[in-house]
Amino acid sequence: MTEPKTVVYPGSFDPLTNGHLDIIRRASKLFDRVIVAALNNDAKNPAFSLEERYDMIKKCTADLPNVEVDFFHGLLVDFARKKGATALVKGLRAVSDYEYELQMAMLNKHIDPKLETIFFMADIQNSFLSSSSVKDIARNGGSIKGLVPAEIEEDIYRKLR
Numbered sequence: 001m002t003e004p005k006t007v008v009y010p011g012s013f014d015p016l017t018n019g020h021l022d023i024i025r026r027a028s029k030l031f032d033r034v035i036v037a038a039l040n041n042d043a044k045n046p047a048f049s050l051e052e053r054y055d056m057i058k059k060c061t062a063d064l065p066n067v068e069v070d071f072f073h074g075l076l077v078d079f080a081r082k083k084g085a086t087a088l089v090k091g092l093r094a095v096s097d098y099e100y101e102l103q104m105a106m107l108n109k110h111i112d113p114k115l116e117t118i119f120f121m122a123d124i125q126n127s128f129l130s131s132s133s134v135k136d137i138a139r140n141g142g143s144i145k146g147l148v149p150a151e152i153e154e155d156i157y158r159k160l161r
């Protein structure tokens with residue numbers, strides 16, 4: 001019998017966008033178990049607490065039985081190893097993402113050579129989308145409809161307006 005394939009999809013998810021959710025859905029069709037892991041990116045000052053981000057991701061993935069949500073402090077590779085993951089999943093929107101993602105993939109591979117990083121190309125309609133722009137629009141009174149899952153639209157407005 002082959003081992004179930006577990007992958008970790010890490011990110012700040014500050015907040016989750018339709019682009020993230022699309023990657024989660026696509027990964028859930030290809031792998032047995034997808035763990036969405038919200039981590040604090042030290043380079044960014046998050047607007048939502050890890051618990052708030054966890055709750056929003058949980059709400060939006062409730063219909064996906066092989067998707068789990070978690071959050072973690074520390075090294076991503078340690079978390080992935082603890083969860084029995086064979087790969088990390090990341091999304092690539094544009095060439096501009098490539099350099100940063102390549103660097104992270106190479107460093108993670110250096111720390112744990114057995115852990116692969118698998119990239120999903122963002123859907124064209126999400127290629128312009130980022131959590132930062134969602135926050136910017138919501139803070140300034142614009143509409144984020146169609147940019148984030150409908151289930152969390154109000155949570156985002158409530159926090160940022």
Ligand code: PNS
Nearest residue numbers: 010011012013039041074075076104107
């Ligand atoms: O959504 P983001 O902000 O691009 O996600 C970046 C994240 C959280 C995946 C990255 O910062 C990360 O992996 N942080 C955990 C700490 C770690 O393992 N650092 C070494 C990676 S090179």
